[in-house]
Amino acid sequence: MGKNAQRVAVIIPAKDEAERIAATVRSARAIPHVDLVLVVDDGSEDKTQHVARDAGAVVVRHSHNRGKAAAMETGAAVVAMRDADGRPPRLLLFIDGDLGDTAVNTAPLVRPVREGVADVAIALLPKQAGAGGRGIVVGAARRAIESMTGWSPTQPLSGMRCLTREAFEAATPLARGWGVETGMTIDLLRRGYVAVEVPCDLKHRASANDLKGQMHRAAQYRDVMLAVGARRARAAVDGVRSAGTGTQPVRS
Ligand SMILES: O=c1ccn([C@@H]2O[C@H](COP(=O)(O)OP(=O)(O)O[C@H]3O[C@H](CO)[C@@H](O)[C@H](O)[C@H]3O)[C@@H](O)[C@H]2O)c(=O)[nH]1
Numbered sequence: 001m002g003k004n005a006q007r008v009a010v011i012i013p014a015k016d017e018a019e020r021i022a023a024t025v026r027s028a029r030a031i032p033h034v035d036l037v038l039v040v041d042d043g044s045e046d047k048t049q050h051v052a053r054d055a056g057a058v059v060v061r062h063s064h065n066r067g068k069a070a071a072m073e074t075g076a077a078v079v080a081m082r083d084a085d086g087r088p089p090r091l092l093l094f095i096d097g098d099l100g101d102t103a104v105n106t107a108p109l110v111r112p113v114r115e116g117v118a119d120v121a122i123a124l125l126p127k128q129a130g131a132g133g134r135g136i137v138v139g140a141a142r143r144a145i146e147s148m149t150g151w152s153p154t155q156p157l158s159g160m161r162c163l164t165r166e167a168f169e170a171a172t173p174l175a176r177g178w179g180v181e182t183g184m185t186i187d188l189l190r191r192g193y194v195a196v197e198v199p200c201d202l203k204h205r206a207s208a209n210d211l212k213g214q215m216h217r218a219a220q221y222r223d224v225m226l227a228v229g230a231r232r233a234r235a236a237v238d239g240v241r242s243a244g245t246g247t248q249p250v251r252s
């Protein structure tokens with residue numbers, strides 16, 4: 001790899017992932033151009049941090065649970081501290097901690113971003129065994145993104161995504177919790193960044209149709225709606241401001 005070749009940091013937000021994090025870390029280390037695998041232990045109550053470290057990850061930890069978006073921001077900040085002077089900042093590849101051996105199959109997300117074809121590449125997952133979703137949260141997120149940006153993503157909640165440092169900074173502060181992907185996609189597209197969806201052969205622990213799964217979906221729905229509401233309000237304020245100054249608002 002040349003001195004200036006662009007490297008990739010894998011960032012894994014992880015809460016209680018002790019069972020799967022070792023396989024996920026090992027698999028992520030095999031992705032071409034990756035020279036840093038960082039696990040952000042988001043206040044786990046199990047041994048996630050120790051297992052991840054033993055598998056070869058750099059590990060940082062929130063002392064209490066702060067949600068996935070906060071773990072992503074922590075991860076990106078730690079990577080920035082490790083980016084070397086005189087080299088381009090690393091691309092950021094966010095993946096979930098429960099991908100296990102399939103984590104390496106996020107590799108196709110790197111190429112379009114590294115080659116400048118897209119600013120963010122988002123994984124399209126195959127149908128997951130045991131998944132119990134009815135498409136309610138997914139549909140709400142998709143419609144909100146489409147109405148605010150014109151783009152209709154197939155899997156708007158997919159958190160496996162590779163992006164440039166510049167795009168990541170443009171998307172901060174991130175929407176909280178489970179609203180992070182929806183908020184990020186809206187913010188990036190409205191600022192002119194380019195997103196692509198790329199099929200990746202991934203397996204994760206899909207939520208079933210039991211009480212736990214439905215509670216999880218309720219939390220996802222709440223966070224997605226909060227993220228969208230905040231962005232609609234901001235767009236409305238921008239519209240009023242630009243009307244006052246005679247400039248054109250971004251259309252939503
Ligand atoms: O408080 C938390 C909860 C979860 N996680 C981690 O976040 C990732 C995703 O969580 P998971 O429980 O696997 O959620 P899913 O419902 O399976 O997630 C889907 O939907 C989410 C959006 O709602 C996306 O963030 C995910 O990428 C996507 O796989 C995992 O690594 C978790 O360990 C945290 O870091 N902090």
Ligand SMILES: O=C(O)[C@H](O)COP(=O)(O)O
Pocket residue numbers: 131132133134135136137138139206207216217220
């Ligand atoms: O299981 C899922 O795909 C997510 O939790 C979203 O739920 P949904 O399918 O009801 O939108």
